[in-house]
Amino acid sequence: MESKRARLDRYLAKALQIPRKQVRLLLMSGKVEVDGLLAKDMDLLIDEFNTISCDGRVLQACSPKYFMVHKPVGVVSATKDDEHKTVLELLPEAERSGLHIVGRLDLNTSGLLLLTNDSRWSEALMQPGAHVSKEYLVTLGNPLTEEYAPAFAAGMYFSFEDITTAPARLEVLDSHIARVVLTEGKYHQIKRMFGRFRNPVVALHRSRVGGLSLDENLAPGHWRALTRDEVQQALRDIGS
Template sequence: MAIGRSRLDKLLSEKLNIKRKDVRLLLAQKRVAVDGCLALDIDLIVDTFSQITVDDEPVQANQAKYVMLHKPVGVVSATKDDIHKTVIDLLDFEYKDSLHIAGRLDLNSSGLLLLTNDSRWSEMLSKPDNKVAKEYHVTLANKLTVDMIPAFLNGMYFEFEDITTKPATLEILSDYVAKVELIEGKYHQIKRMFGRFRNPVVKLHRQSIGNLQLDATLMPGESRELHPFEVQSI
């Protein structure tokens, strides 16, 4: 959901289909509340998720929603798809059709996927300048080598897009498994970076976004709403 911002008098005029001078009267009579507080200022800026009442009756009651999903392999990160099951199809929430994906995973990847109707929050997660790190566990077809570590850290140039990736950390966990942390998500970035070493990715699993870890109790395909402290933790 795009987060619209507006002056309170303009919004109430549109919602109640009344003139703005009548809105001023409502405010003067102390009949309007925003987020539980008495509203007196016609210039007050409200947004899509501001809780607004007139005479204790709701005029706007949109709720921001934040969902964590354990995405399984074989499910597409999309709201609609004619071929594959989508992540939206896995959800049981009645508001699921209002959600969009905050950071996709490709069809053959698994792990932590976040969905929301709060576009400001999802944009915050996706901007590299905000340095929200994503952690992935990667299983490779061939043995890992230590020379990969500085290559990931220094960034790699992709000629097709004419870009150099931002520094990423690579930790070798075993001969064939690595932990990769990066703050951006270019198209198939991790697979392409390992591709420079002719080492195909067998499995790709996202374990965390920022400080938010995938809930270990969620089985593939299961989801839950985020707790308020989790929303703020990223």
């Protein structure tokens, strides 16, 4: 999802369908306001969340939205799908406009999924160099042994893509249940890593992204808005 930053003069020319020279006159005459302040700088960078008005007419007024969703199994991480219910359809239609998904979960994976209309926030979380940790609870078909944790910590080589996974942390919680923390998200990575031990993943649930954990009171299929602190909390371990 690309950021929507643009120069003020270019935005006004497009929004008002007028030549750039006319935009300059509007700015010089004090008819343009950005976030309630007089704007005369043509090079001023604005984004989709700045409130922009011209001669008293509001051209743009959009607020950032951030949601956490407890995605159930059987719901797809997509904005549109012909076969399955999408995660966006879990929200009221009035809230869906402009939202995109921050990372994805497979059809058969449950847990924390984030939605926003803030492209810079989602890019910060998802860019490969951010190394944002993601925590999963994994239920296995066969018992776990002491061999698993060192193998996950060392990384695993997959010849098909010619890649070695980044070190991952595995903690055994019960004979068939593990907590796994990744800082990347290769294709079906957790299932493939356990596949090295011929141990099938029975259930997969994401419980945390960065510093933000899934609300324990949020039932599968339910959602809520993030608090201001939680928006920052999600970014807490970027680059660590």
